Amino acid sequence: MPHWQYLHAAKTYQLHIPTGMASKMFTHLPSRSIFVDEDLYLGEEWLGHWMAHELGHLATNSAREDDAERVAREYQRRLAKAGR
């Protein structure tokens, strides 16, 4: 989504923004939505890597980073395999 819209959504939900990702993307668990700032989009590989992390939050229904990362590693592994 456009940067202004992303900022608005982040402000509205006041939530989970991944460590080190300050303002690139976040997941809103109640609505099962992932918000991505298009100004910071760095390509398909970048998106795949971070989307795996965000999907980890959804899969575990947890805002905890370690929960998300545990699942994300598996998604990233599958993604790397599919890219071959």
Ligand SMILES: [Zn+2]
């Ligand atoms: Zn996270």
